[in-house]
Amino acid sequence: TENTVVATSGMIDPEKGTLPIGTAIANTRFYIMGSLYDLSPPGVPGELVIAGKGLARGYWNLPEETDKRFVPDPFYPGERMYRTGDLVKWTEDGELIYLGRIDHQVNIRGFRIELSEIEAQLLTLDSVKEAVVTTVKDAGDQDALTSYVITKNDTDTENLKESLKRTLPEYMVPSWIIKLDQFPMTANGKVDLKALPAPDIEANQTVYEAPRDEVETLLCGIWEDVLGVSQVGIHDHFFFLGGDSIKGIQMASRLTQA
CATH class of the missing domain: 1.10.1200.10 (ACP-like)
Structure with missing residues (x-):
């Protein structure tokens, strides 16, 4: 693991409308940073960056990946910090709110979209058992949304699209919905996005x-x-x-x- 398995702690308050992930444990520092390593103020989303005693030395036999994710800490010369890829924001009282993965965000036609939000809406449909949303290149070589679903019945993909239009703006409705019997998996048990079948670009x-x-x-x-x-x-x-x-x-x- 890139860091100690616990980096935050905090009390759970049932009266709060949100569930923070707490504050940094001892010997750990958190930064929330923008794309230029600028620090984000409370309420402004950014990437969670961790520094302190808990960091690993790097990835085993992956020097390029190590250099990309374990970078120099500009506030503590000679130390490193770890770019988590997690999107978070500070609350006014100094706790962290987890928003999702930065690498799970895409930009479609000028709209910044969280792919997991579309997946969550698909999973609310009674006929959908599992769902994955990703992007492919359309006929004009532009990014377009594609969803892959495992359904509980033989529901039509056009019905799924119409259902999504009731809860999502049109720009978040996938251009293609592809039904699969099962998802291809990587060796560590995650969906292998590269092995998903390409959609028929002209099927729309x-x-x-x-x-x-x-x-x-x-x-x-x-x-x-x-x-x-x-x-x-x-x-x-x-x-x-x-x-x-x-x-x-x-x-x-x-x-x-x-």
Whole structure:
């Protein structure tokens, strides 16, 4: 382990609306830092960084990973601190609130999204037994959300999407939902994200209906070029096919030229 197995302690107060993970134990220092190693004030999320006597020497036979995660402590020259990858924030009374994993956050069309939040919403559905959400590259080489689920019955993935739309904004609804019998696992028992099957990128297109006149033919052709898909029909959804604000600007420019 990178650090002693206990780094925080604190009393649990049932009257509080949140459950803090406490404060640092003896001989341990906590920093909450932004991307430039700037310290975050109370209420502002940042990465939990741990320093003090409890740190390991590094990762066994992984010098590059060690250098990336065990970095010099700018406040204690000659000592190191460990970047946990955990997203936390200080409360006003100096306790820590755990928010999730930094590496479980993604940026989709300018929105910062916590993947575990989508997983949690999927797991509230009666038909979903297990769920994993990750990102893939869409037809335009942009990040898009994909979810993998193990269901309790033969429910249709479109029904799952419609259910998610009741509790999540549209930009958080996965572009693809793929049903699996089981998840591929790594040797240490975690879901192997790299071994998950790739989605059919063009599967988000609706039942194809061809353009009916010159204007619709022009529009569909521009969509195909900008979005990088082979066939666009008049009922297809720009964002479901990988569209975003940048592609919208490109499309507007192409329309102006036409």
